[in-house]
Amino acid sequence: MIYNTIEQRLRVAVTAVLPDASVDSVLVRPCPEAKFGDYQANALMGLAKERKMNPRQLATSVLEKLDVTDLCDKVDVAGPGFLNFRVKSAAMAAELQEAMAGGPLFLMKAVSPRTVVLDFSSPNVAKPMHVGHIRSTILGECLARAQRLLGHHAITDNHIGDWGTAFGKLLLGWKREVNREALQRDPISEMERIYKSINAACDADEALYEQARLELAKLQAGDAENLAIWREMIALSEVQFDTIYKRLGVKFDHTLGESFYNPRLPEVVQKLVAAGLAKESDGAIKVFFDDVPELKEHPAVIQKSDGAATYTTTDLATLEYRMATWSPDEIVYVTDGRQQQHFKEIFTTFRRWMPDAKVKLTHVWFGSILGEDGKPFKTRSGETVKLAELLDEAEERAFRVVSEKNPTASEEERKEIARIVGLGAVKYADMLPNRQSDYVFSWDKMLAFNGNTAPYLLYAYTRIRGIFRKAQEAGQTPSGGKLALVAPQEIALARHMLNFGLVLQAVVDDCRPNYLCNYLYELAGYFTGFYENCPVLKAAEGVERETRLALCMLTAQVLRQGLEVLGIETTEKM
């Protein structure tokens, strides 16, 4: 480990005077209130409990031996046994100076990088992407970006739904009623129309349903005509996926859909049976979970009585493939919370199947998006909201606001600002709530300039950039000279910036981008306090101006970097 942040150096210092404590067990974190100090070690409480010591006494004895005079003005024992560190402003200034000189932006790159596979988005072929895909897509992309920024190896894999029983109906419907003109004009809508039509027809007519099953069987047996139609449906869908991902700034390293694993499924079933993990029951093959209370009543079917596999089988095959191909340290699945039970089954089965595998399996689940009425988010006519249309509306609404606030800018410029603000607003609104809670989708809230929103943060960024445009005109650019933090607003801003890496680490550890959202909002708040009280170009000169220019520059960098992790672009002007 390389300890290059203040908080890390404090951890090392405290650990050094604690016999047989590891650095990992001594957490130092930002103080809850600035008036107490800058950093706080409160893990001593836990250690005291383990050792049956009085926590205040332990803290006092640590303090007696502790040598942090190079970093701190003073260290206090407070409350029931916290150690509060007041960091020297010179030590903070030194950190800023290092970052100004091109050092890492208040974060540590991982010394031993982990390989993390992220499975997210997973849209279905022949169907439009809708709001239901946005959280998975945006959360997954953000987690991948955060992992990479911290130096880890993130592998993104889009497990698209390109196989399964729906294709029997789709093939039958396609053969009966495909409209080539409509298909050319808007392939997704035409395929959606076909599916809805044939689905209704199958519900009404048992014989048709049987025909659909035959079409599926033919596809699975490798029938040339059905394969060709199936491939065409995939190709048409991929055009849609690519368009949306490009708009959202999302990239996948791999797109290995369900069909990719199809040839492996019989073998997976065989292996599970051979290992004694699955057994025949009512003509099907199932995995039982008698020792897992919440799964006891629900064995997982891995082969239906008609011989076909299920998505449980596919997911197990996928897991096996990912282990063999990438040997990841962790696999993260980003899906709706309604699939919790499914993933519990998958993970439980996998652990029995490969008990020696050290991989961490994480189901990162999220809640639903609700309309203003508190019910699942739908259009006025009750349809699911299509993602492409949602993004269009975001840009249109942002364009109206940009045009109102900034009527003199060219239409082209306003369009570009509206694109960044509109898409940013949607993404930010999606990542701001705790992912496990449902949230109410509100255009007015996400596009507001007050409060914790993307437009607010983007505006804060443009204000800083405005200072630099002025500074450049006046020939006042940062020279890399010595810095000194004096005003309380300068110190508060600097202190908060130093915590950027800690927050990113928390985002990665808990898979919660909302920590980063709140951090950036607070950063903007501290910057505002600084901006209102500390003139940069007007009154300041010498070291004072140099320091303030550096604070502006670094705040802008952290804001831009943080927004980039969230998948949000920045703009120079609004």
Next chain:
RNA sequence: GCGCUCGUAGCUCAGUUGGAUAGAGCAACGGAUUUCUAAUCCGUUGGUCGUGGGUUCGAAUCCCGCCGGGCGCACCA
């Protein structure tokens, strides 16, 4: 019925996993502008953290009961 999950200010929500006096935004009211971009800022009002017990130095957070939402319980994915 079983399981998962949630209940925090009038509204929408944070609360980094057990830490100090529970925080924002909106709404309401009162202020600040010939600006470093007012798409801004400052202030005031507002809470028995659903409820009753328990665990301990310490609970919104952990455990148990109850009340009330949401979701899941297919040989669909």
